[in-house]
Amino acid sequence: MRRSQKDTAETRANIIEAASQILRARGIEATSVADVMSAVGLTVGGFYRHFDSKDALVAEAIETASLETTARHSEKSAGREGDLVALLETYLSDAHRKNPGRGCPVATLCSEVAHGDKTTKKAFTGAMRRLFGTVDAAIGQRSEGDRGQALFLSRATHDETLACEILSAVRERLLEKRKSHRAIRGKD
Amino acid sequence: MRRSQKDTAETRANIIEAASQILRARGIEATSVADVMSAVGLTVGGFYRHFDSKDALVAEAIETASLETTARHSEKSAGREGDLVALLETYLSDAHRKNPGRGCPVATLCSEVAHGDKTTKKAFTGAMRRLFGTVDAAIGQRSEGDRGQALFLSRATHDETLACEILSAVRERLLEKRKSHRAIRGKD
DNA sequence: TGTACATCAGTGAACGCGCGTTCACTGATGTAC
C-alpha cells in the first residue's frame, strides 16, 4: 500500500545505504537487487518505484559511500592539515582491509568499475577525486592518490583527460623521485 | 572425435591463451566459458575435458598473463637494471591503459579477485609478486609496487602475512617520505 | 473540516535470459595382443 512521503524518502535512503555496504563488501556483479532489498526488509518488486535500474542504484551507492568515508577522514584529522598519521592509521589499517563494507569504495571497486556503465564510472570518478583530495591534504603535496593506483584508476574513469593526466603525472613524478634518490646516494 | 596428444595439448594452451586475453579485457564475471571456447573455435561441451571448472581456468589464465607481461618487461629493459624509463613507457602508457587484454593482469583484476575463490587468489598473489619484482628492479629499491595499490592488493591475496606486510611497509614508507620531504623544505 | 477518488509504495509471482555444468553420442587415436 501507499506510504507517506517521509516514509518513502526514508526507504530510498535505506536502500542506498544498504547497497553502499553490500556493494563494497561483495562487489557490484555479486550483489543482486534482491540482496539489497531484503537487507532493508522489503521485496524486489518495490525496487523500481525508487530507481530506474540496478546501475542507477550502484551510482548513488558509490557516491554515498565516497562522501561518508571522506567525511570520516576529515573528521579524524580534525581539520589539522597534513595529518598523515591519522590517515595511515585508518586508511591503511588492517581494520580497513578486513571491513570493505564500511571502507573506501575506490579500493573495493577499482577494477570492476572499468567494466561498468557510464553512470557508474562517473560516480566512481567523483569518488577518486575525493580520495586524491584526502591523500593530498594528508601528505601536503599533490600525490595522484600516491601513484601506484595510476593504471587501474585511469581505466576506471570515464574522463579521458583525467585518465591521461593521471598517467603522465605519475610518470614524471617517478622519474623525479629516482633522480633525487640517486642524488642522495651519490649514484650516476 | 578423439584427437592426438599433441592436438590436445595445443587446444589446452589455446584455451588458456584466449582466456587470459578475454579475462583481462572484460573481467572474470563478465567472461563466460562459452565466450572463451568460441574464441578458440570450439563449443562449450569440450571445455571440461581440459579443466575441472571455470575457476581452474581463471587461475591458469592469470598465471599465464602474468608470466607473459613480466617477460615482456624484462625483455624491454634488456637486462639493464633499474631501467625505469622503459617500464614507464610501457607499463604507465596510454597504450597499456587502452589494451588491458594484453596488459598487466594485476591492474585489470585487482578488485574483482578479492571476491574470487582461493585458487584464483593464489594465482593473483603470484602475479602481484612478479609485478613488485619488476617495479623494484626498475626503481632500484623495494617499492611494494609503489604504494598506492596497497589496500586493494592486500585484499586480493590469500596470504595473510603478505597482506599485513604490504600495509605496514607502505605505512612506514610514507612516513619516512614525509620526513625527508619536510627536511628538504626546512619545515617542522 | 469531510468526503470521494486518484495516486502510488510495496507484494509476490512471472518473464526471458545467460550462466556453469552435465550428458549421451561420435569417431579418430592409442594400445594390447
Next chain:
DNA sequence: TGTACATCAGTGAACGCGCGTTCACTGATGTAC
C-alpha cells in the same frame, strides 16, 4: 606389422539456477471539491 578394441576430445542439447525487470494487484496516502 596388423588387427580389435578401449579411450577420450569434441558436439550440441539439456539441466537447474539466479539474475534484472515487469506486472496485476492491494490498500493507505494525498488531493480536489
